[in-house]
Amino acid sequence: MRKKIGEILRPGRFDCEKGTNMKLTGLMKTTFAGVLAIGVLSSNTAAQDTPQEPKKEMHLVTASTPREQQIELALSAAPTEVSSKATVYILGAKGYEKAREGTNGFSCLIERSFGGRTQNSSAPACFDAEGSRTLMLTYLRREELRAQGKSEAEIKDDIAKGFQDGRFKVPGPGFLYMMSNENYVYDSESKESGFVPPHLMFYAPYKTAKDPGYESISPTMVPYLTYPGPEGLIVVAAQKPSQDSSSSDSHKH
């Protein structure tokens, strides 16, 4: 099974569609190595092409991760101007718990994905108001079901049914921030997890890969579509001003 280019940027989903265009995996590496020059993907190819930053260690966030640490990490997904006024969810024994109420409509949390019963990613995300009302509810549901011991297959099925029966709604125009330096996600091709650069994800429900044009994209271009369907997203690598206080450079796990 091959993963789509976007999957390396989209934690929270371990199951993926089959028959993915095989050229995209290589493109993924080239894109982030070439455009951002900060690729820290775990593959050998990326490692050879990319100036190396010091290796850092990632500790996957779980329900036992201290509350303040979870909050700090979740807030690192967006600029301080945004995250400082956002609602924050943290992982608890029964799934996500609201740690604080925000005022600007944004919601920040740490997304996770699993391979079977094994967690293989955690990455901070801040949804705008539109996403908080719609797409984010699927994330809350996933963790609720995981806390109940459901399998990833059962969770996938529940989410799909939720879009059919109206429990979940597709988002309108908007986007979510994933600007943290702690985006630690799973790459199913190398079967390893690694850090990926800051990026934005624009809601694009039911759009196709042709909409952002990635099927014929140049090797160094973004954006591209990931997860076509009700949760479709257009991924855009973003240049992050590094002196922003929301940076998680100094984040300690």
Next chain:
Amino acid sequence: MNWKMVRTVTFRTFALVAVLCAPRSGRAADAKTPYPSMAPLDEYLMADRNAEIALARSAAPPSISDAATVMVLARHGYETAVQGKNGFVCVVERAWMGPFDSPEFWNPKNRGPLCFNPPAARSILPLTLKRTDMVLAGLSKAQIIDGLKAFQNNGLPPVEAGGMSYMMSRQGRLNDSAGHWVPHLMFYLPLTDAMTWGAGVAGSPVLLNPQFSGAPEPVTEFMIPVSQWSDGTPAPTDMDGH
């Protein structure tokens, strides 16, 4: 691209956005403005149709723009010069697509190449076509604004999720101050408070385009600078020299 370069590009970007946004002070009415009214139409038109097609295509990587529909400006509005097959539409916008109070609203030298993706071609491109039609019909700014308001209530499609455009041409000329500016992508939302998204604040990669923003089009347009031009060459680190 190293982080120093990223920071440089970003801060220059903010500075230039400030330049782009600056004209919101009623100076359009100032008699000293170099472009007080519409110039002769020929100055806005490109005599070489193929050159306009090429300029329009330069907005996006060839892998996208080569298969795009291309529209060129004619005496009565945009017309399709090349029928594409990937749903993208590339055009060269003129100065009148800027804010109505911009002192360069009638600058005949400005050329803004961009390629709309299919959702934006359906929901945003109609604004370009509508404004242009009214300009070329000789309507006043006030009449154009009224016409756009009427269009919102009758005919303008809602902003579509996933709508975006490429503006990555190094051959463009967005205004006298910015020149071709920096390569960027644009995403569209229904009119909203851009500050809620942190557009333009420290630490944000998202910038607000002063175009539209409720004056009168009910669209908020975010820009995200990218590091390369459409031809694959690196974007400049110092924008002062354009």
